[in-house]
Amino acid sequence: MRTTKNRAKTCIAGARKLHYFAFMGRLSFRSKFAFSIAALLLLAGVWALASAWVQKEVLTRLGNSAEVVARQQTKLLDSELARYRLLAIVLAEYSDLEEALTKESPEVASRLNDRLASLVSKTGASIIYIINEYGRVVSSSNAHTAESFIGRNYGFRPYFTDALSAGSAEYYAVGDLSGRPGLFFSRQIGDTARAQGVAVIKFEFQALVKGWTKDLGETFIVDPSGVVLASTDPDEELRTFRVLSATERAHLTESGQFSNRPLEPSLLSFETNGMMAGPSDTLLLPVEERISETTLRLVHAVRANPALDGARELAFLISIAATIILAAIAMAIYWQLTRTMRMAADRAELEVAVTARTAELHAQIIERETADRRFREAREELAQANRLAILGSVTAGLIHQINQPVAAIRTLAENARHHLLKDRIDRVSANLLTAVELTARIGTITQEMLRFARRGKGENTRVDINETIAGALLLLGERFHSADVHLELPGSDLPDVVANRVQLEQVLVNLLQNALDAVADRSDPRVLISADMDASWVSLIVADNGPGIDPRLAENIFNPFVTTKAEGLGLGLSIARDIVAELNGVLDVMASPLGGAAFVVRMRKA
Template sequence: MTAERRWPGWTLALLAAATLIALDRGADYAGERWARSNLVAAAHAAADLRISALRSEIEKQRVLPVVLAQDPDVRAALESRDAGRLAALDAKLRTLAEATRAGAIYLLDARGLTLAASNAGTPTSFVGTDYSFRPYYSRAMADGAAEHFALGTVSGKAGLYLTRRIDGAGGPLGVMVVKAEFEALETEWRRFAEPTFVTDDRSIVLIASEPDWRFRATAPIPEERRAELRASLQFGAAPLDLLPITAVGDGLVRAAASAGAGARSFVEAAAPAPTTSWTLHVLAPTAPSVALARTAARASALLAGVLALGSVGIAVSRRRRLARERAAQGAARRELEERVAARTLELRAEIDERRRAEAALQDLQDELVQASKLAVLGQIAASVAHEINQPVAAIRTFADNARTFLDRAQPGPAADNLATIAALTERIGAITGELRAFARKTKGVVEPVSLRAAVDGALLLVGHRLREQNVALDLDLADDVTVAGERVRLEQVFVNLLQNALDALAGRPDGRIALSAAVAETSVVVTVADNGPGLPDAVMGALFMPFTTTKPAGLGLGLVISHDIVAEFGGRLAAENRGGAVFTVTLPRLA
C-alpha cells in the first residue's frame, strides 16, 4: 500500500518537470520567432519612411538646377562675365542655398571653370576652380543633365551633384551645379536605434548613420576597380573595404554598429530608393525585443504550467495534503504577484519606449511636411524672381527720373517719383515676406485665421504663374471670415490646390480657375474648381493615399499632406469631377 501511494507522486513529479521544460523551450522558441517577425515588419516600415525622407530631400534639390538654368540673371552673368553681375549672382545663390539647405550651388562656364558660387568669399570658395575633370560636368555637357555622387575636392564633404547644361544661341554656355548634402539626414537617422545606410549599384555605402561605414562596401570590390575609383577622386582616399556585417543565417546578420562596440545581432530590411539606383538598408537590433519577448513568453508559459499542474496535484492529493497545498498555493500566489509586478514594470517601460517612438515618428512626419513645402517653394522660385524683377526695374527707372528732376530743381516731381519707389519696395517686401513666412517651420497650433489672408498669401505665391499661363481667376470671397487653422499651413493647402489646377490647365488657351467660399453657421466651404480634363477614375479612389499622382515627376504627397493638414484643423478635404476637377475644403468657422 505504501509503495502504491508513493508511486503516483513520483509519476506526477516527473510529468510536471517534463511539462514545464517542454513549455519553457516551446515558449522560448515561439517568443523569439514572434519578436523577429515583428522586428522585420518594423524594419521594413522604418525603411519605407526613411526612403520617403531621402526621396523628398533629393527631389527638393533636383528642381533647383532646372529652374536656375532658365534664370535670366544666370544667363546674363555667363554671357557678360561682368564682375557686378557675378557678385550679385553669388549673393542670390547663397540665399537660395540657405533657404533650400543645399550644400552648394555654383555656375561653371563652358570650359568647366567656376564663375559664381553660393560659398563665394569663404575659405572653401569654389570660384575660380576648374571642375572640367568631374564626370558631372562632362556628362551634363554631353547629355544636358547629370547626377553624380562624390566627395567634394574642396569642402571634403560627400554629396549628390545635380547638373543642368545652359544652352545659348551659339551652343552651350555653361553648367549649373547643385550639391545635395545629407549630413542633416544622417544626423536624424542617428536618433533611432536602427543603423541605416544607403548603397549604390556597386554596393558602396554613400550615406550612413554610422560615420565609420561611409565609403565601405557590402560586397568585395576588385583591387583594379578600387584603384580606378581612387584615381577618379570620387571617394577620395577611402580604402573601400568591406563593412563589418556578417550574415549568420536564419535572416540574421551580425555587425559592430559603432567604433569600439562588440558585434550584435540584427535583422536587415532593404528596399530600393525610387528615381535612383540606390538601395536603403535598415538594421533592427534583435537583443532588446527578443529578450523581452522570450522572457514574457516563458513567464506566461511557466504561469500556465504551474496553474495547470497545481490543479492536477490538488485534485490528486487534496485529502492527504490539504494544509500543505494551501501553504504552497499561498507561496505560488506571492511568486505570481511578484512576477506580474515585474512584468508590469517591463510593460510600462515598453509603453514609454513606444511613446518615444511615436514622438519621433511625428517629428519625421513634420519634417516631411516641411520638405514638401520647400519643394513647392522650389517650383515657384522662378515665378517669385520674375515678380520681384519687375518692381526692381521700375525702381531703377523712377530713381533715374528723380535724380533728373532734382538736377532741374523740380522737387515736386522728384518727391512723386520717390513715393512711387517706396510703394514698389513695399510690394517687394510683401512678396519676400510671404516667401519667408511660407518657408518657415510652423508651430502646429490651431488658432483663429483670416480666410482671406490665407487665400491672398497663396495667390501672391502663384500669381505670376496665373498670369504666365494666361489663366483667368474667378475669386468669390464676398465677406472675410475667421476659421480654425494655422495661417502658413492653410496657405500651403491653397498653394497645392492652385498648383495642381494650373498643372491640369497647362497648354489650354481658355484656362479658368474658380475659387469661392460658402459661409454657414458653423463651417466654411472653400471650393477650388478648374475647367481642365478632371481626375482619372483610376486614381480617384486612392487620391489621398501616399504616392498616388497623375504627374510624371510628382511624388504623390501634396494632396496627402493637404488632407492631413485640413483634418488637423477639424475639417475635411474632398474631390470630385464636375466638368473639371473640383476640390472642396470644409473648415470650422469661428466667431
C-alpha cells in the first residue's frame, strides 16, 4: 500500500515536472519576444532622454562661452566708438577750423591738412575732413593722396545734413572714392544758429574686426536692415541676413549708402530653433549683443557641429550603460518568477530548500535595499558638475571597464541556465551572486560618469580627499594602465578639507591629464600624487617627470590661451585656478621632485 502511494506520488511529481517544462517552453518564446521589444523600447526611450539632456547642456555651455566672447568684443567696439565720438567733439573746437572755413587761404588749408593727417596717424582713424556749410570739402587728411577729398561735395550725405540740423550725427556708408565701408562721425562747427561747417571722422571696422579672427567662431556687425557691415569672414561683408524689400532697396540705392553694392543674401540663414545654418550642413549657435549708443548689433556665432557630435556619443554611451543595468535587473526578476513557478510545482519535495532559499533571498533584498539607500544618499551629497569635455577624453577607457564585467555576466548567465536545467541550485546561486557583484561594479562606473557630467551647485562642505582621489582615478585609471605610467599615491590618512567634492575632483582630473600628456614620450613615465599639511592647510601636489614648463611661459601659465600643447586651447589651468579660488584655495606651480612639472593645490582643513 505504501509502495503504491509512493509510486503515485512519484507519478504525480513526474507529471508536474513535465507540465512545468512544457509550460516553460511555451513561456520562453513569448517572454524572449516580449523582452526584446521591451529592451528596444527602453533603449530608444533612454537614448531620447539622454540625447535631449546632453544636447541641452552642451548648447548651454557653448552659448555661455559665445556670450563671453561677444561681450568682450562689444566692449572693445564700444570703447573705440566712444573714442572717436570724443575726438569729433574735440576736433570741432579747433581754432584752425573756423579760419579755414572763413578764409580761403592756401597756407591755412595746407597747415590744417597736415594737422589732420597727423591726427589720423595718431588715432588710427581712416580719414578726417572738414566740410563747409555748402557741403564742399575744404580740408582733408588725404589732401596729398590720389584719393583727395578736397573740393568734393558731400552735401547729399545724411551725416552732413543731420549734423547741421542736430549738431552731430553717425552714419554708416561705403566711401564713394575708396569703396571701403565705414562709420562716419560728424560734428557741427560753429554756433547752432549759424553753423560754419561740419567736421567728419571716418572709422573703418576692418582693422578692429581683423583682430577678432583669432577668436573661436565668426563675428558680424549688423545694421537694423540686416545688412552685414563688417565680418571676420570677408565673404559675408555687405550681405544681408534677411531679404530686403523692393522699397528698402530703392531707398538704399537713392541714398547711395552702399554705393552700387548688390547686397546679396548671406551664405548663412537663421533657423526657427535659434541656430544658424551654413554651407555643407554647418550649424552655428549665434548670440547677439547691442552696440552702445547705436542701432547696430554684434552677432557672434560658434560652430555647434563638434559639440553636438560629442553630445550624441555621450548620450549613446549613457543609454547603453543604463540599458545594461536595467536589463540585468529584468533578468534577475525574470529568473525569480520562473524559480517561484518551479518551487510551486515541487513544493512537497523542496519545502526545506524553499525555506532556506527564501531566507537567503530576503537577506539579499535587505542588502540590496541598504546598498540602494546608501547609493541614493551618496548621490544626493554630490553636486552636479559639468565634465563633458573630460568624459569625452576618457570614454574609451570607461567602455573597456564596462565591457569586461558585461562579458562575464553573459557567461555566468549562460552557465546558470545549464545548471538550472540540471537542478544544480547551489551553482546557480553562486553564479548569480557573482553576476550581482559584477553588476554593482558596472553601476559604480556608470554612476561616476553621470555624477561627473552634471553641473555642480558650488556649495563648500567637508570633503574627504581620499575619496576625491579615488573618484579621479576611477575615471583615469584605465588611461594610466594603458599608457604604462607609474603612479605613486599618498597615504590613505589624509585629513578632510573645506571644498566642493565635484569641483575639487575636476581640478585633480585636469592636473592628472596634463601630467599624462607631459610624460607621453618618456621611456619611464612617472606621476606622483603627494600631500603636505600644516595646522590650517592641506597641500595636494601632482608632479611628473615630463619636459617641464617652458621658462618663457612660466609666469603666464595660468592665463587663458597660454599652452605648451600643439593642439591645446590653453584654458584648462586657467579654469582650474578659478575653481580653486572659488573654493578659497590656491593653485600654483612648484619645483617638481621628479624633475618635470608640478602643481600644488592648497585647501583649508575642515
